[in-house]
Amino acid sequence: MEPFICPEAFLKPYNPNEQEPRMLEAWEKSGYANPDVCIKRGVTKPDAESYSIVLPPPNVTGTLHMGHASMLAIEDILIRYHRMRGYKTLWIPGTDSAAIATQSKVETDIYKAEKKTRHDLGREELMKRIDAFVEESKTTIINQTKKMGSSLDWSRYAYTMDEKRYAAVMGAFVRMYDAGLIYRGNRIVNWDPKLQTTVSDDEIEYAEQKDAFYHFKYGPFDIGTVRPETKFGDKYVVMHPDDARYKEYTHGQQIDLEWINGPITATIIKDEAADMEFGSGVMTITPAHSALDFEIAQRHKLDVERVIDDRGILLDIAGEFKGQHIKKARALIVEKLKTKGLISKIDEDYVHNVAINSRGGGIIEPQIKLQWFINVNKEVQFPDGKRQTLKERMREAVSSGNTKITPERFEKIYYHWIENLRDWCISRQIWFGHRIPVWYHEPRCVPKPGREADVEKSLMMIVSATKPQCEFCDAEFMQDPDTLDTWFSSGLWTFSTLGWPEDTDDLKTYHPTAVLETGYDILFFWVARMILMSGFLRGEVPFRNVYLHGLVRDGQGRKMSKSLGNIIDPLTMIEKYGADATRLSLIVGASPGNDLKLSEDRVRGYKNFANKLWNITRFVLENPSTGPGQAELNAEDAELIREAHRIAAEASINIDVFRLDLAADQLYHFVWDRFAAEIVEQSKLVLKAGEPTAQASRQRALLEILIVSLKLLHPFMPFVTEAIWQQLPKKESDQLMVAKWPV
């Protein structure tokens, strides 16, 4: 046999910038990321078990950050591993429209450039601008995603606002409405006066703030507040029924007292919501602008009156303060109360929480609004025959083990969240998003001549995916102006990407998906909602496993942010150290659910490792004694090969239980400390001075250990391993990507 000459391609050192684009091109050309291609080319058996992951879709208008990079690395490892194990493996890419974030970005840009607001442009024009912006910026995130080596099947790419996904959202809404799960109602919601939209409970962040805390004389009582501007309408005074201090007062008793704008009559309410420990134990309530107060008001059927409008302006009830903005009015109101002698005390340094919209920063003002909600406590019929509530369904998905959350401790957090879950407000007043498929017959139906009798039958509101027509008159139905919470469409993601509501082959083959892999910060927003949607619409869980990774932080454990200037850009890292090194730096040391502190040094270290592997290969290929034939293996070399296979078995187990950090670390040490430092070193002696049979045996062993190492490392560092594979004299498959996993 011809001695194998080490290919010239083995320039030293390993240069990722040169190899990576070639590998990307080769992979793309092969189409192996598409399971249909794998089956057609005989790489995957048609009846193989399936393994699928949907990529948590990044914002279309965003750029790749380390959080994405970490997610892509983890998922690609799982995907490549299973593909090599022979599973019918599918990883679906997509992007998210990120309604509020995208709209505010475009609005801001337009305002900067043209000094126009969305109202100046109108809805249609704004949509055009947003679509153009999305179209322009989506290639950025897609190309960046590819650079990580992600073996996504781009032929199945989905966008939350594309035609198919839009249809899925409409279909889902109609089904849920028909089942009585979606209702419209006047309820207290979180209103963002800045963005002029409602926001869900989960999208709210609390920030500590220091404000003055005022004590007022409210008749014989002492009441406290940080928000005097809400107090105009307060005509109920609430105390705990067991509070001995106030036992002389009875529920429903009326008291005349002097208040901000003159004398009023207040009513005593005894309710357990009043905390005896807090302040005087007595409070007045503002049902229109506080969730708790609203509940109390509903319990006792009290009057509810708005004090503040959608823009934060005081209404008629404020009397002389009417028309003023709450921010400015506060000081004036306090001043007036002072002169009336109604203030008993002021604490200047009162620390309390203020609710802000995490998407845009407006301070939340609870308001009562007519909105669309999903009822989480209503018992309904599920496709699998069960009758239960959405809450029960969400709990059962996990408690039954049909969906397993890793790390396990998040299961408790998940249950706890469900306990506290209230009806989900799904309507938003922003323009960019999926429209609510509800149609109003306005004005009232005026039947065509001869159909006057049908006026009673005409419907004023119709829920339908497509625009309805009135049977009795020529009036056009007007669509509900609101859009849906972005998480409504995200909740459908595991199956809308597979073609639902059509009954596609993909859906049958790949749903439920194998794993949903995402950051723990998104457990409630997304994971829980997917379980809800899939449960109701498909009668099955959306995924068998949830794997939650930690967040990527800077070297000091701080969140990466522009303002701190501590962002490590994955693309810069790829350029400097290669995608393989970038991937490994995000995997090793990142135990499940724990945050990872990333520094540039880490990345550099793994570049050296890629180079190490490259050089081991060169040694193996440059030192053929009798050529890499099928020489007889001696006992010692057979044992070396068995050792490599033992490592393979251990690594497989670690990957199976999501301990990618351990698997990667173990492979790293096997290749560096064992293979390079010991086996290769000792082989130098054998190859130089050993018997010819020993030389041949060792040469074969080296090649086999190298091949096993390449395969094992491929999911973790696909580029360098594939680049090496391409140079091997004989190989079992044209690409390492579809080589057989060693067991």
Next chain:
RNA sequence: GCAUCCUUAGCUCAGUUGGUUAGAGCGUUCGAUUCACAUUCGAAAGGUCUCAGGUUCGAAUCCUGAAGGAUGCACCA
């Protein structure tokens, strides 16, 4: 307030059911290097495993308590 997690070398972290001398990467110090290695190799220093009790033949690991840190949820009128 309720809950979860964390505290191990200078830094970042492993240490899976309790079991010899507690490990890795980076950093530090010293030495070697025409030999696959734009580097690598060898060696060294560095630890009261946060603290205090307890269980045990044996505890970084299990239990109780304390301190510090992080996070989630609820929430204050």
